[in-house]
Amino acid sequence: MPSRLTTSAALALAATSGGLYFLAFPPFDLGAIAFVALIPLLLALRGQTRWRAFLLGWMAGTIGIYALVAPSILEAASRFMPEHRWAAWVLALTIPQVYGALYFGLFALLAREIQMRRLAPVAELLAVS
Numbered sequence: 001m002p003s004r005l006t007t008s009a010a011l012a013l014a015a016t017s018g019g020l021y022f023l024a025f026p027p028f029d030l031g032a033i034a035f036v037a038l039i040p041l042l043l044a045l046r047g048q049t050r051w052r053a054f055l056l057g058w059m060a061g062t063i064g065i066y067a068l069v070a071p072s073i074l075e076a077a078s079r080f081m082p083e084h085r086w087a088a089w090v091l092a093l094t095i096p097q098v099y100g101a102l103y104f105g106l107f108a109l110l111a112r113e114i115q116m117r118r119l120a121p122v123a124e125l126l127a128v129s
Contacts, residue, residue, distance in 0.1 A: 003047055004046065010044040010048065013044035014041050014056040014059045014063075015059065015063055018059065018061065018062065018067075019063060019067075020033050020040070021034070023037075024037055025068055041057060041060045041108060042111055045115060050112065050113075056108055057111075058101050058102070058104060060104050060108070061102070062101040064100075065096040065097075065100030065101050065104075066096050069095070069096050069100070070093070070096050073088075073091055077091045114127045114128055
């Protein structure tokens, strides 16, 4: 089994993936980063339990997706229902979790399962992509 990183190192790598994912889209629009954005997360998954892998992916997704869409959701919901600002906040905090971060967590879980198969690095990369 691959050696596991410290918790803080794994969290830092997952957070880096989320930040890189955010930078790949407008307003920064550094699209080339998209090709490497998930590499820190994949490194963080090495040797993790299923639950920790899911949580690391969820955290990366939370950072990236919140930065990308939560401000827009909050603005749109606030304009649509200005008398219920609290509901706009609930939507801005909930929708990115359901439609974004959850998928990162599932990706991380599946990527961890592929890593545990101990494939050759190229085969692992192809399987994950």
